[in-house]
Amino acid sequence: MATTTARQKVGWGTANTIVVVLTLIPVLWIVSLSFKDPASITDPTFFPVKWTWANYSGILTTSSFIRPLINSIGIGLIATLIAVVLASMAAYAVARLAFPGKQVLIGMSLLIAMFPAVALATPMFNIERILGLFNTWPGLIIPYVATGLPLGIYTLSAFFREIPWELEKAAKIDGATPFQAFTRVIAPLAAPGMVTTAILVFLFCWNEFLLAITLTSTTAARTAPAAIGFFSGSSQFAVPTGSISAAAVVITIPIIVFVLFFQRRIVAGLTSGAVKG
C-alpha cells in the first residue's frame, strides 16, 4: 500500500520521538554540564543556573588536552588512510578474484573483528615495549589499522560487488592495466563506499579507549579519550566533571560535522548510468 494510515503515522512518530529523545538527552546533559560552573555543577537542574566558558577555556589552554587532541586527529587520519587503501585492495580481490586462500582470508578478518580487545591489550603492551613502539604514534596506528581492516574489507567488498563487471572489461579493452582499471574506473565508482568506510574506521579510532590507555604513558601519543581519563580536579578531592564534559563535547563536534558533511555522499547513487536499467 502506498498510503499510510493516520494511525501508522502516529505510531511511527511516537516511536521515533522516543528514540531521538533517549539518544539526545545524555548528549544535551553533557553539553549542559560543560557550561555549569564548578560551584553549581551538582545542582539538580537540567540547564545551568550560571553559564560559564571556564571549563572550555580551562581544557583548551592546557597541553594535557590540546596535545592528545592533536594525537587523536593525527593517529585517526593516518590509520584511516592506511586502512581504507589496504581494505579497498583486499576487498577488490575478495569481490572479484578467485584465488587460493580466499575463504581463509575472509575467515581471518572476521576472526580479528571478533577477538576481544581486552585479551589483546596486555600481550600488545609487552610486544610494543620490546619493539620500542610503546607510547608512539605507530604504536597506536598499527593496531588501529589491524582492527579497522576487517570492517573496511566487509563494507567495501559489498560495494565492489555492486559495480558491473563489464565496466572493468571495458577498461581492459580500452587499454588499461589492471591497476589503471582499478584506480581510474573502479575506485572512483566505489568512492561513496570508501567514504563510508573511512568514516566508520575514523569513528572507531577516534572513540577507542582501551588500547589508547594501555599502549601510551604520556601525552606524546595519548589520544583524547584516554587523556580525559587522566583529568584531575583543582584539588585532589575535586571531581573534574566540568572539564570532562567540556572535553567530551569538544571531541564530539568533529564527528557530527564529519557525518553531516559526508551524509549526502554516503547515500549518493553508486553506478547510475553505467549500464542500461
Add this chain to the structure above:
Amino acid sequence: MAEIVLDNLTKRFPDGALAVDRISMDIADGEFVILVGPSGCGKSTTLNMIAGLEDITEGELRIGGQVVNQKAPKDRDIAMVFQSYALYPHMTVRENMGFALKLAKTPQNVIDEKVNEAARVLDLTQHLDRKPANLSGGQRQRVAMGRAIVRDPSAFLMDEPLSNLDAKLRVQMRTEVSRIQRRLGTTMVYVTHDQVEALTLGDRIAVMRTGRLQQVGSPKELYERPSNLFVAGFIGSPAMNFLPATLEEGKLRTPLGDLPVSDQLRRALEGEHAGRTVIVGVRPENFEDAALVSADARPNGITFRASIDVLESLGSDVFVYFTKDIEQGVNAAELEELARDSGRADTGGSGDTVVARLDAATGVREGQDAELWVDARSIHVFDPASGRNISLAADGDGRASTATAGGTGMAGGTASGTDLSGGAETGRAAGAAGDTPVT
C-alpha cells in the same frame, strides 16, 4: 586493419564445461562477420576469447598474423562494444570516448579532434559534456560505439550491441552499424542471437550451436543451402517447415502428398536411407496459392488441400497456418532443441503446424479449405539422425557443405574441424530416430 584467424579455438571452463569446441575460421581484413546462435551456444565466449577477456584453453588465435593467445586485451588493438554498453558512469561522454586514447598517452589536441569527429558522425556533439546517466538508451548505445570508433582499432568486436534497444531504434541502429562499418572498412565481429540481424548485417555468418560451428557462409548461402537441420531451422523467419517423409516408389511421401525428387537425390536416398524416415524442409515462401501458380510452373511441384487455421495479412504477403496430420515424425534431437532454443515450443507452434507465405492476391480465407501448391524443386531433405542436409550432398560435386567450400570467396573462410555430426550425439539421435514409426 587486420585479419583474425581462429584455429581450433577451444574453451573449457574450470568446472569442465566445454563452451567452445574447436572453432576454426578465417576472418578477412575488413570483413563483417556475424556469430549467431541460440543462447548458450558459445558465441559470446568466442568473442571474449578474441578480445582477450577469456583465456583460450586450446587452439590458436592470430590477429594480423600474430599469435595473441597470451596477449592482454590492451595489446591486441581491438575495440569492443558491450551489450550493457559498460559506459563509465563517473565520466562525461567526452571522457568516456577519449578514455582509451588518454590511457595510450595521446596528446590532448588529438584526442579532442578524434572525439569531436566521432561525435559528429554519431550525432552526439551536443551531448559531449553530459554524463551517461542523463542519456537515453539510444544515445548511450551511440556513446559505446563512439568509444570504439575513436580508437581506430584493427578490429571491432560487438557483443549483442543492439539487444537493449526497442524494436524501432534497433532497426535504425542496425543500419547505422552497417554504415559505420562500411565507412571505416574495419574488420568487425558481431555477436547476436537474432537471425534477422545476422542476415541483414553480415558479409558472412557463422552459425553456432552448443559450442560448435555449424556452418559459415554468406546470408544467401545459409538461407538457400543450409548444411544441416539446425541451420535450416534457425535461419529464416518464419522458420522452415519440417515434415517427415519416406522414399517410396521414387517419390517422397509426405503429409502434403508425394513429392517428386531429382535423380541425384533419389540415388542418395536409396543408398543410405531406403525405407527410413527422413525430414523434408520447406520454406514458407515455397508454398503458393494453387490458383496463382501459372500452368508451366505447376508441374514443378504438387498441389494439396489444407484447412487454413490462421491467416495473417502483412499487406505485401499473407501468412497462412495449417495443420497437417503429422504423427510425431519430426522429432529429431536437433529439431527439438531448436524449438526449445527459439521458444517455439512454448508458443504452442509445435511441429505439426505448417506456415506458408502466399501472394497477397490470394483468395484463401481463414477457416476454409484451400488448395495450395508446393515447389518440389526447393525442398531440403535431412537425415534425422545426424541432421545433415542430404539434398545438398546429392547436389553433386563436393560443393556439398558450404562449411568446407569457403564462404563467400571473399575470405576463403573455412570451417574445417567442425564435426557436424559428433559421435555421442549422433548415437543418441539415431536411437531416437529408430523409434519413430515409419509413416
